[in-house]
Amino acid sequence: MSSSLSLQYPLILASNSPRRKEILTQAGFDFTILPADIDESIDAAWQIEDVPGILAEKKAKVLAESCPNQLILAADTIVVVDGQILNKPADKQEAREMLLQLSGKDHEVFTGISLIGPNVADTQVDRAVVSFRNLLDWEIDWYVKGGSSLDKAGAYGVQDFIGMVGISRLEGSFYTVMGLPIHRVYHMMQPYILEGRQSILSF
Ligand SMILES: Cc1cn([C@H]2C[C@H](O)[C@@H](COP(=O)(O)OP(=O)(O)OP(=O)(O)O)O2)c(=O)[nH]c1=O
Numbered sequence: 001m002s003s004s005l006s007l008q009y010p011l012i013l014a015s016n017s018p019r020r021k022e023i024l025t026q027a028g029f030d031f032t033i034l035p036a037d038i039d040e041s042i043d044a045a046w047q048i049e050d051v052p053g054i055l056a057e058k059k060a061k062v063l064a065e066s067c068p069n070q071l072i073l074a075a076d077t078i079v080v081v082d083g084q085i086l087n088k089p090a091d092k093q094e095a096r097e098m099l100l101q102l103s104g105k106d107h108e109v110f111t112g113i114s115l116i117g118p119n120v121a122d123t124q125v126d127r128a129v130v131s132f133r134n135l136l137d138w139e140i141d142w143y144v145k146g147g148s149s150l151d152k153a154g155a156y157g158v159q160d161f162i163g164m165v166g167i168s169r170l171e172g173s174f175y176t177v178m179g180l181p182i183h184r185v186y187h188m189m190q191p192y193i194l195e196g197r198q199s200i201l202s203f
Pocket residue numbers: 014015016017018019020035036075076077078079088109151152153154156157158159163177178179
């Protein structure tokens with residue numbers, strides 16, 4: 001994309017994730033990256049589907065005070081299978097176990113996004129359902145050996161080998177699974193996009 005959308009305020013992406021950067025760039029946004037490192041531990045009292053919204057908001061809030069007159073966007077992704085949250089695997093052994101658990105069944109992916117800035121403090125969670133066919137042992141081993149499962153919730157990337165060849169069905173947005181529900185981000189950002197000042201997006 002050669003030109004970017006013009007925004008009323010500068011946009012900051014509070015994320016270390018290269019996937020979030022890629023999605024936001026592809027959608028035409030111009031932004032600065034300022035990762036927010038927070039304690040991502042989960043309170044057992046939280047409802048599972050609220051977790052990514054709570055964590056995304058925490059990430060955005062960390063930067064909001066020190067960045068007045070700017071829009072801060074943060075996100076968090078979790079994978080849920082058999083009523084259990086799968087975060088990023090600690091090592092390759094755990095990555096293998098996670099993929100075995102996901103093999104041959106459906107699971108949910110929740111991505112929370114939070115936008116904080118002038119006149120806005122909005123947090124939303126988007127859900128997708130992903131079906132994996134039965135994965136072969138060598139496919140899991142080969143993918144895990146490559147190392148790209150380690151920085152991803154549930155030990156897989158929808159955009160990677162195992163997602164490409166192993167996912168038989170996806171309900172919801174591909175980008176929600178990849179880490180940023182861009183359709184929701186765009187909707188939240190709409191009041192600040194100067195090109196679209198006159199239009200109201202229904203959603
Ligand atoms: C399920 C899935 C997750 N992921 C990634 C998205 C996120 O980067 C990561 C989940 O971890 P998060 O804690 O949501 O994000 P992060 O630590 O990578 O980045 P930050 O907190 O700084 O924003 O897993 C994929 O890339 N593809 C997928 O299919």
